[in-house]
Amino acid sequence: MARGTAEPRGGTSAPLTPHPDRLLPSGAAERAIARRLLDSIGDLPLVSPHGHVDPALLAADRPFTDPASLLVTPDHYVTRLLHAHGVPLHGLGLGAEPAPPREVWRAFCAHWHLFLGTASRQWLEAELHDVLGVAVQPCAANADDLFDEITARLAEPGMRPRALYEAFDIAVLATTDDPADDLRHHRALAADPTWRGRVVPTFRPDRYLDATSDDWPRALDELAEASGIDTGTYRGTIRALEARRDFFRANGATATDHGARDARAEFLPEDAAARLFRQVRTGAAGPAEAGALSRQLLGEMARMSAEDGLVMALHTGVLRDHHRSTTTRFGPDTGHDIPVRAEFTRALRPVLERFGTHPRFRTVVFTVDETTFSRELAPLAGFYPSVYLGAPWWFLDAPRAMRRFRDAVVETAGFHRTAGFVDDTRGFCSIPARHDTARRIDAAHLAGLVAEHVLGEDDAARVLRDLHDRQPRTAFRL
Amino acid sequence: MARGTAEPRGGTSAPLTPHPDRLLPSGAAERAIARRLLDSIGDLPLVSPHGHVDPALLAADRPFTDPASLLVTPDHYVTRLLHAHGVPLHGLGLGAEPAPPREVWRAFCAHWHLFLGTASRQWLEAELHDVLGVAVQPCAANADDLFDEITARLAEPGMRPRALYEAFDIAVLATTDDPADDLRHHRALAADPTWRGRVVPTFRPDRYLDATSDDWPRALDELAEASGIDTGTYRGTIRALEARRDFFRANGATATDHGARDARAEFLPEDAAARLFRQVRTGAAGPAEAGALSRQLLGEMARMSAEDGLVMALHTGVLRDHHRSTTTRFGPDTGHDIPVRAEFTRALRPVLERFGTHPRFRTVVFTVDETTFSRELAPLAGFYPSVYLGAPWWFLDAPRAMRRFRDAVVETAGFHRTAGFVDDTRGFCSIPARHDTARRIDAAHLAGLVAEHVLGEDDAARVLRDLHDRQPRTAFRL
Amino acid sequence: MARGTAEPRGGTSAPLTPHPDRLLPSGAAERAIARRLLDSIGDLPLVSPHGHVDPALLAADRPFTDPASLLVTPDHYVTRLLHAHGVPLHGLGLGAEPAPPREVWRAFCAHWHLFLGTASRQWLEAELHDVLGVAVQPCAANADDLFDEITARLAEPGMRPRALYEAFDIAVLATTDDPADDLRHHRALAADPTWRGRVVPTFRPDRYLDATSDDWPRALDELAEASGIDTGTYRGTIRALEARRDFFRANGATATDHGARDARAEFLPEDAAARLFRQVRTGAAGPAEAGALSRQLLGEMARMSAEDGLVMALHTGVLRDHHRSTTTRFGPDTGHDIPVRAEFTRALRPVLERFGTHPRFRTVVFTVDETTFSRELAPLAGFYPSVYLGAPWWFLDAPRAMRRFRDAVVETAGFHRTAGFVDDTRGFCSIPARHDTARRIDAAHLAGLVAEHVLGEDDAARVLRDLHDRQPRTAFRL
Structure with missing residues (x-):
């Protein structure tokens, strides 16, 4: 154990008793309001529009x-x-x-x-x-x-994944899936008459869009195999991606998810894009061209979303694999993805100039740079009908950070331009705890506004219900 | 109506009853302090040093x-x-x-x-x-x-603009005006013996300083016409601007207002500036030169402020007209001006090295990037006698954002380096509501400090009075 | 006196009575918890791992x-x-x-x-x-x-520095010292049998690392004289720095301190570094090369820390001497050092890729750009065993800023990746007041968490004790 830390005396186990009013305001009057608000949505099932649960878990239902x-x-x-x-x-x-x-x-x-x-x-x-x-x-x-x-x-038996799914009262659970995935687990669940839940895939094409990565040519080969469409040309690659989106939609998907370093897209004319693709695909181009192609492909995703209606979720702004020797030994997602400064006002402009007021286009924008909440994201979501503010995510998916999020965005964009809560979890058993935390924080935030007479308790109750039901369903078209 | 929102049942109208203690702290003891503080400035008239009310409204007094x-x-x-x-x-x-x-x-x-x-x-x-x-x-x-x-x-009759001006108890109202404006409405009011209010113009020269804009040549032509001075040369343009500032000062102006993208000024020698002007004016230069000339002209404004004493208000950091097709159809100021990241430490240095300790120079700095409050603006206002911290503005002109502003700046700069409140409104009838909100938030903030024994209630009452009377009058030389 | 300020009526002196519960939460229940927490560490002496007290003060003990x-x-x-x-x-x-x-x-x-x-x-x-x-x-x-x-x-007599040191109950006090300093005052104190305190030097090599400064050649000459090692070559300069670190360590130092503009280091091969050094040392290179050499020397400091175990404290992100004419007349440290935007995720990567998991390397990172707390520093300290989060520093060393710090970092990194409090003061008599403020704010923060049932009061008491004793001792190896 690290020096300098005080573990309680070993041997005697302290009781573990999460308090029923945890995370609610400490003042009695405000807490009572928050308590009532929280209870008022006790009947709501959990809506989980973005996360990383393995669908095989529920398909196989192994303990x-x-x-x-x-x-x-x-x-x-x-x-x-x-x-x-x-x-x-x-x-x-x-x-x-x-x-x-x-x-x-x-x-x-x-x-x-x-x-x-x-x-x-x-x-x-x-x-x-x-x-x-x-x-x-x-x-x-x-x-x-x-x-x-x-x-x-x-x-x-009651601890098996499917039993827990029921016990957790999950209404819908979105997974995150590779475009080349055959979605066999989603299909197995859909075909199983004993299964009454709803698990939908999400189209996550990062590997196929990041032309700067060494892995990109192999990704395109896999895409060709999955789609049966030649990805040797720009046009073919676009058609292959479209085909896989169609396949995902046919299997319940309502959204795509993007983890690019930033949110900037490009919209070159088709012939210029095809030329750029050819250069990068054949290894004749440098990193600048590969970057431009990546932005072009992100632009194509926005265009496709405006056509097929898949909601475009943007999770950007993280420098992955900060400590490369750890990645080499232990793989990705091992705790050293570190956020960097984000920028959205200029980065999103090319997409929003084209599709910002398009009736079918919808994007949900997430960030781990909280400086953008009041400065950029709330103003953008406060004008563009297509832009929803994603929940505070990853490092910001925590009580005080959630409060800062609400404080930063609601005054500009109201509650109804936010997309509600996203648990984003790999840990199936953490889903209810994460939603519970988010509900408590939202109830506490609203109770504070009620106690300060900014809004009435009836309005607060309606808002809380919207935040945990209609907003995520609307934002993600669930 | 957008899906996913909960309107109260139609037909029954809910009562509209703004609570007398709204926005005050919810704890009883703290609220009582805040209430007393708020009441203690109930006699203060409204000082409005920056806004966008049309002076014709009061001159014509039409319903x-x-x-x-x-x-x-x-x-x-x-x-x-x-x-x-x-x-x-x-x-x-x-x-x-x-x-x-x-x-x-x-x-x-x-x-x-x-x-x-x-x-x-x-x-x-x-x-x-x-x-x-x-x-x-x-x-x-x-x-x-x-x-x-x-x-x-x-x-x-009691709802006419002049009657409301009296009912609102406005002591002074600053408008925002084009340098070529003949200020006829201000002059009409000043000449009207039945009018007892004070409406002063503000010199807003953005159009004349932004040499990167297509509109710039026409703006200079208008300036020439208004001033009777040829604006074909740098020297002429500078003299024309000086003449219009003199005209504005003679009609009550105490400040200029600047909405440049950023706050950086340049100070080239006169001959280099004249050469640059000639290149840009004749269309022989590119955007880099036009940008440099714009910064040079901003520098001239600072120099003029140090000479004529007009306070230089800087409202920077917004990308205007984000969605160009909306601008084309509906004009500017239609809700899609979006903030970008701001920087002041380096940007203000050229001006402050020259005029930062000049006895007549004064600047009030506003931002919509709240990250600069504690990092840059409070330290700058905490050293330079010429720098006042503007109120949280635009998207930040809201209860929680105002609290964050006070929390971010007071510990470094105290209360007396801030410029008080600025309503910045186009809506005449919203003036009292906006000032009332600001007073409540300041009273609440001070009550919190009193309740935490950071300062005494007498001191808090004096500070609150300063914030809503002497500070804006001092900062804007009203 | 500036206009626009309200001094109390002259003549009657208001009483000065700091309230025993100042800075504790205003709600009664929460305050009672905070009070108990604060009292529970009343026995702890003060640990001061970084500051600017002159050691001559205690060595000479003059009034x-x-x-x-x-x-x-x-x-x-x-x-x-x-x-x-x-x-x-x-x-x-x-x-x-x-x-x-x-x-x-x-x-x-x-x-x-x-x-x-x-x-x-x-x-x-x-x-x-x-x-x-x-x-x-x-x-x-x-x-x-x-x-x-x-x-x-x-x-x-009771007001002499040594008597106050005892009265303040200081356990250890670190000073900040020039590498060429002969540490005579530290040695005098160590040799004095009547002195029972502990004053340790800190190695602050900024002058010797900043090859962009006009002062750099003279600094290297002084280093040569102090170390007896020729600093005409890269290798010699490195050896001279190593020798002075050894000397400091022999006299009690446990840390180095760095005030570079940013935290980026470079790690060139020895021969390339030697070539670069030669160019800059002989004046044959420009500012880009001098900057690269400065980063290289910072990298050497990290390498030495991994070898000799001196903790590397980074205090970066301030633009010194903003108003040059004030510097000319009144010298440095006269109130116009202004923060600029900071970046750590990319800047620290070269050091952390090499030494981030090295068992002897340790760094404590301070910032005056609070946007980096949740975005970069907490995630970095939440992964790298070598990275400790420094206390909110300078402009952020204030009650509400300290609260924001805890709110921003604890949810990601816990309490035990933070380095506790650093008074950073030049004012010897302000040491107890600064520690007292920090203890109150931490007690208040923890009381808030107890009142919200996030943790129990026993746990809170243990954490508070760690924050003001074990954490600074561990982070700075005291």
Whole structure:
């Protein structure tokens, strides 16, 4: 364990009792309002328009095996902070020679107190307590007991993914999928008469649009195979992407998702684009041309969205794989994707000049640079009917950051230009905890406005319901 | 109406009752302090050092005609959000084929709930209730009744602009005027013995300084005509601008106002400037030279301010006319001017190195990029006697944004380096509501500091009075 | 005095009574929690890992002379704001013809109310009341009496620097020192059997690393003299720096401190670096090469830290000496160092790719651009074991800014990736007041989380203790 930290005395397990009024305002009058608001949407099922749950999980419905594989190893919010405190990533179950789950769990429990104050701690407390029935705080002394207790619990029938889907009261769950994916799990679920849920794919074409990447030629080859269309030409590649979008739409998709470094698109004439494509595809061009082609392909995505109505979700502004030697050893998504400054006013202009008032075009814009909320995104969403403000995302998907988001955007854009909450999670069991946190923060925010007589409690209740039901359904056309 | 929004059941009109303690802190003890502070400045008249009211309004004193023309069509805060919810701009009374006022009003009423949480909603509630005597929330069902009711009310003698000016208790109102303007309305008011108010012009020379604009040659021609001085040379143009400043000062102006993209000025030697001017004026130069000339002309404005004492107000950092096809159809100021990132530390250096400690030079700096408040503007205003921090402006002219402003700047610069409140409004009837909001937020902010024992209530009352009287008068030399 | 400010009626001195619960939350329940938390660390001595106290002060132990020389003239937080209100810097005791202390003190007292709301006011109130026993607010009328009263008090034995060091209960105090310094005062203290404190030097090599400065050649000459190593070559300069680091470490140093404009380092091969050095050293290169060499030397500092374990503190992002004519007349550190936008994600990458997971490398990163807290610094410190988040610094070392810091970083990085508080002061007597403010704000922040049931009060107490003891000791290896 890192020096300089105070773990509670080992041996005695502190009780784990998430307070029913957690995250609500501390003043009695304001809390009572927030409590009433929160209760008023207790009947609403969860709408999850963007996330990273593996559809195979629900298609196969196999039980989860142990707490480390469930809660620690796949969650880069958790592994990154343990890594920052000196636990090597292989000790968290990652890489070629991962530690066994029990050891991973021990490391997690020994460092539990280091999560104090983080968003992850809130989610983990709720998952442990509400989903897994754990009644004590993890610590070094109880790690083995907890491991056994949770492992046994996970073997119960009620803890299988489909049973949990029902228990969580999920109305719709969007996954994130590769355009070349055959969507077999989505199709299997749709064909299964015993399955009553709704799991929809999302078209995530980053690999196919990023012509600056070494992986791009292989991606285009895979696209050709999946679509049966030759991707040796610009026109062919565009047609292949269109075909895959059609396939995704036929299987329930309502949105595409984009993780480009920035949001700028280009709109070259077809012949210029074809020439540029040929140069880059044949290796005859440098990084500047490859960058231009990438922006051109993003522009094509916007054009296609205006035609086929798939909502274009933009998740931009992150420098991936900051510590390259960690990527080499442990792969991507291992906790060192770091945000950079974002810019939207100029970057989105080419798309919005073309499609900003187009009746079918719709985009939901996410950022991890909160300076853009009041400066750029709220003003844009406050004018363009096609622009919805995405929820505070990733590092900003946390109570105080969510409050700052609402404070920054509502005064300019109102509540109804925001897209509601997006859990964006890889951890299926964290879905209810994440939605619960978001509901609490929105209820608290609205209660503050009611207490300050900015709006009435009836209006606040209607707004809260919209934020967690109609807004995400509208923004993502669900 | 946009899908995904919850309008209250039509037919029953909800009461419109702005709470007397709105925007004050919700805790009882803190609210009581804020209430006392607010009441302590109840006697202060309104000082409005920057805004966009048409002086003809008061000179002619014609009655307002209807609620749509008063509250909706001219207010781009309102039209932009309705546009974002799918109402076309012509349906809001804009463009060549505008909808008639009654239809505009119907659209506004049907979307009233979408303004919940916005600054505009606060102002509109106060205008409707306090100025127009409306007692119900607008909705689709009562739109026609409200239209008739307000139209009738506007015909009353007490609702004429001059009567309202007195009722609003305005001490001084600054307008924003073109340097070529003959200021006939200001002169008419000054010459009218029945008029006891004070309306002063502000010199807004953007058109004449922006040499990158297609409109620039025509602007210089107009300047030549207005001043009687040839603007074919640099020297002539400078002399013409000086002459118009003198004319404005003789008619009461105390400030100039600048909406350049950024605040950077240049100070070339006269002969280099003259050469640059000649190149740009004759069309022999490119955009880089035109940009340099624009910065040079801004520098001349600073130099003139140091000489004639007109306060230089800088409103920079907005990309105008983001959606060009909307500009083409509906003109400028139609809701799609979008802020961009701002920078002041380096940009202001050339001006401040020359005039930062000059006894006559004074500048008030506004921004819509709130990241500069703590990082750049408070440190600058905390050193340079000539720099005053402008109020949070435009998109930031809202309760929570105002709080963030105070939180960001006071700890570094104190209260007395800020310029107080600026309503910046085109809507005459919104003036008292906007000042009232600002007073409430300042009272609330100070009450918080009193409750945390950062300062005493007597000191807080003195500060609040300064913020809404002496600070704007001092900063703008009113 | 500047117009537009309201000084209390002269003649009657208002009482100076800092409230025992100042800066704690205003709500009763939350305040009670904060009070208990604050009391729970009342036994902790002060750990001061970074500041600018002159070690000669404690080595010589001479009495302070008067309040102006103690509180006004050396404090650029104070002089800058008085300057902004029109007091010339020579009137504050600066420059070649400084006003005498009594006149400086009069100017300060007459402008006392202009500090309302600033962090300086908090510190000054505490220093005046708690350290100097003053019971009234300064004002123009009581300035002379206060001057005499404080001057007399400063002559008492208990007011000597060493007696105050004990009274303040300082555990360790780090100074900031030039690499060529012979550390005679540190050595004198260490050799003095009557001295029981701990004062450690910090290696601050800015002058030697900034090859773009006119002063650089002279700095290298001084380095050669101090180290006895020829600095005519790259290799020699590196060896000289290493030797001085060794000397500092032998005399107790645990850290280096860097005030470069930005944090970007470079890592050229040795021969390329040697060539670059030769070009710049001989004046054969331009500013681009000098900048590259500066980055290279910063990279060498990181490499040395990974080897010798001195913690690398980065204080970047300030444009020094904004108003050059003031620098010319009054020297540096006279209140017009103004922050600029900062960037860390890309800038720190070269260092962190090399040393980010190195077991001996450690860096503490400070910023005056708060936009980087949630966007860049918390994510970096939340992954890299070597990166600690420095306290909010300089303009951000103030109550509300500190709250924003905690709100911005804890949700991502937890409490235990932050380095605790750094007083960064030149004013020895302000040390307890600054630590007290930081403790109050942290107690208040934690009380808010307890009241919102985010964490329990026991956990909060442990965290608060860590923040003010183990975290700074760990981060700075004290």
